[in-house]
Amino acid sequence: MAEVRGRDTWTEELASLIEDSGVRYGGDSPPTSFEVHAPQSESGESLKEQALGFVMAWCEILMELGRGFRDILRQNLINEDSYVVRKFGGPCSKVSKRLRFLNDFLPEDRDPFHAWSVVFFVFILALAAISVDPNREAVAPVVKVRQHPPSASRVLLPDGRYMAYHEQGVLADTARFSLVAPHSFLSSRLAGLPGVKASLLEEYGIRLVTYDLPGFGESDPHPNRNLNSSAMDVLHLVNAVNVTDKFWILCHSSGCIHAWASLRYIPEKIAGAAMLAPMINPYDPHMTKEEMKRTWEKWLPRRKMMYSLARRFPKLLSFFYRKSFLPEQHDEIDKLLSVSPGKKDKLVTEEPEFEEFWQRDVEESVRQGNIRPFIEEAVLQVSNWGFDIKELHVQKKCQTRGILLWLKSMYSQAGCELAGFLGLKHIWQGLDDRVVPPSMMEYIERVLPEAVIHKLPNEGHFSYFYLCDQCHRQIFTTLFGTPQGPVERQEETATAFEEEDKEEVLQVPV
Template structure:
């Protein structure tokens, strides 16, 4: 998941919690995509002024250190008499003759001298056979991501023209230039991974793979559907002790979310489809008219979806370190932007593309020269010592890679990348606008979570008077690894 610095956690929660996603980042995305296209599609050669076949030079010009010329014109009082000297940069379709159009009286009163320049391209190819020098990607992106005007948060309630524009451009590029993601390798199909887990068949023909734990379903007092996190699988759970699960009478079923593990991909995945998958799984397994749902990290979008779309089926809900979407309208723009901008640059870009141009996400994430998620790379800084140690050990013993291989065996696009597009894309509702559900809801959050910003979680629950919030001091993102917490979660929701 993705968050404050898009960590790359790879256990049942491996999610990075993000940052403030504001439409402003779309401007940077647009600039980067345009720069990429300028290298991929050769523009017509320019006709420099003063060259053979080019326009004549009629304006005053000065020669720069790199050999280029800038044409300019002056206005206002004579430069020698001026108290204030101004350089004016014209707008799109403008020229050196533009200015702020101050009256001559005002010029004289303030004694201002203004020089307006008409900017030229940095260099010119000598012939059509030469190519324009490729811009330096890292330098251009650094400029875009640090420019104050591009970093500030735009109003999300009414939307920004740049967000849709970037999305439209991304979609066009995806169709015209970017190759489509490779087709998934469906489990049980020729050339695909084998089917080893029990599965249920859904109404649309897809299969969901699942794994059961706790007491026998027939003996259970409480039946729970568990939604795993980013990089997770059906084998994940809150890790309660067998004794507590037996004492309380808890049956739990985890499932591979669509496209993960051995569950068939869903090209139409959404928050709603995740909730309906939970409902269909419960019905196929005979869990009754009401059941409990627990989600962890990015997998909590299925819990939010259940509270929105099937609240009458939910007996109780719990979310552990739930990932947030920085574009949820309920977040104050300034707060979301502040947190978002604290992320690693690659994580900011991964979220931007996920939200504004999901159609090119697969291509973007596969380009080594572009900034991408540190969560995927497993390099996100983790402030909590336990989290950092867990990830270090998982990498050392190979379980980090093994977990990734299992999750993505049908294709990384249908698992990880679709997760990003759903979680950080455009939701049909804002969780902070949900009415009080007909069941208790609990949220657990560590105050040292390096993937999900605690400050945003606190704000979210402040808007939901009906949510029971449990903040854990000195705790990070991997809550299922916290000793005894699994037992506490079960005792709390079934108390």
């Protein structure tokens, strides 16, 4: 009986372990044979569950291992006495304080550490996806960047640098008006007034002098340039190329920051300014909140990021600029400048004539293969200029030091003088401009009420400046009035009339 009970107990225990797995025994006699009935689906599910349990167990082990490493790091490396904290704690704290302004963009209920970790991870993934995009070359035709032989005239500046320049129009000794034009970002001396006809310049007697900024085109780089040195470069250039009278300064877009500097530092040499879509510092503290908001909302996120990096971490621009501006192939203009052109700008930039002009200008601007001038230019746009645009406002300043001088100024203007830029300031602004938004023009109009503002409906950033004969004629007519030709032509005509009068006198019978 005991043996039977043992066999029964052993059988019952085995059956309870395998839970009716399909093993059958005959009666109470010892099992001499058995059959296994194991459905395929049940076997597959069991294996899946085992694999899942195995993976979960390993995950738990790794999590515990990670917690262990974290505790070790906290106890040995991230305490106040550790070498890592003593070595890198100060710099990390400074960087953290400088980046703290980014927390304002997060919702109040989000932990900055967790949120920015996710943002950084997603940014890296997006950057990697953009870098390996297989369809990028298929979107636009491939145009190789060409190398051109030197073609500029150059002058030696007092500090030993050479500045490259280009002349158009009439000669120096016959010019009725002289125009000096600094170029904008990602451009060169070849831009000037894009597509202006030589016959139009001669009709108005204009001599147009354009030059390369330091490090662009064929101009030598400046070791420590700012807007003051930029104005001095213009002064040395006009003296070297024999501009004896006052000259007009012509600028477009970001090139106008150098025009603003010239109006501020060498106003006695300038007759007036012609500015098309003039750039101002987007961080100008004198802009109202509404003006600043309407300025920034017009820009693409990439352009906003570039301005932010230029202001706070300019060294990081090297990676983006080197990839964008110094490739072996041209890219589309909206990608190079991080802009979204309006309707009219899009039509203009798609014209073959514009593409050819733009490509040649870009090729000239990057001919030195150095990214530093571009970074310097971006930093100049968003940093402290050393002056405010409102300082150019024409106003009376009287000597009021002392009670007697103050009382005298109350009743007499003898001790007063005009301050600011006294010449003419003409500004043309396209109302559909998405590179330099109209809100910048409104700010200029507010702080410089004497400036003449020409608002251009439906015009964009490029449409009124590039390859537009009618636009160029309108600009010259606004600045100079009726065309009178070169000075020499008028003198020759007067001399011819005098000779005719003499001949008539000689022919009269005595």
